[in-house]
């Protein structure tokens with residue numbers, strides 16, 4: 555039998571946490587043969603709710619779940635963790651300035667970075683979900699210098715999956731037959747969902763999404779805005795933000811990172827830019843990646859037309875501004 559893997563979920567008493575921890579305990583993230591020990595962190599006002607989540611995890615009798623740590627102590631939470639899914643953060647409230655929200659999250663991610671740096675297992679993989687996800691991940695990277703930058707990522711897989719979903723609905727094809735969409739840039743409304751290289755498996759072989767949809771106006775317009783605005787549409791409909799889809803996509807992100815992406819398929823991950831595609835180095839930016847042996851690499855050599863170039867630049871500009879704002883909060 556395999557040794558258990560320790561998985562940290564911060565913000566575990568929140569909405570996404572409530573959807574995510576049972577998925578992890580059922581093997582959705584790491585596989586049906588991989589035992590797990592869940593570490594759940596939240597803040598003192600949520601401690602009682604967190605203890606309720608722990609009770610439910612016990613009550614659900616998950617065979618793979620070998621232990622649960624539920625705590626408000628960040629050091630205890632980070633001890634020995636192999637995977638850290640950072641869902642906890644300070645949400646933007648009505649009337650709050652961007653800088654105030656950024657400042658709260660910078661201080662959270664700075665201190666949690668230090669705790670992970672000091673107490674996580676060697677080679678811990680980190681996924682930041684909490685918004686502003688890319689910039690929180692960047693702050694975490696800055697303050698956990700001994701964690702390799704390759705190990706620090708943010709979630710844009712939900713956006714990626716939303717793009718697959720839109721194509722699959724439009725063409726009435728199975729979602730598992732659609733692949734290689736790309737989310738470029740920030741997990742925000744400036745993200746660029748790109749179908750230029752996306753394909754669909756059909757009975758007549760592989761076809762490009764562009765030839766099958768045959769409606770560039772839709773692909774360059776409504777498709778993009780629907781994916782960009784999907785989070786807002788969910789809030790409008792549900793009165794709460796996306797939770798089950800965020801949790802499921804977080805499992806997809808970690809599973810593909812650990813297990814590897816299928817041959818010929820890429821996924822989107824927010825990763826530390828090395829300057830690929832002329833994206834400024836030093837941002838956490840969403841790129842198309844393939845994963846193998848527990849490491850991602852950015853897919854190279856894709857053609858970028860003028861329409862795409864402009865959109866890649868716009869979302870990079872927003873991330874550079876966010877980075878400057880985050881640094882101004884540290885000063």
Ligand code: NAX
Nearest residue numbers: 565567568569570596597600642643683684685709712800
């Ligand atoms: P909730 O408000 O339901 O839960 C957040 C939890 O984090 C709360 O229980 C809170 O007490 C806890 N928390 C706050 N500060 C903390 C700290 N310092 N340490 C540990 N825990 C802390 O929000 P939820 O709907 O679960 O969303 C969580 C985050 O995910 C938000 O920042 C949200 O914006 C972000 N999202 C990111 C997505 C992505 O694709 N990257 C999509 C979904 C989601 O919107």
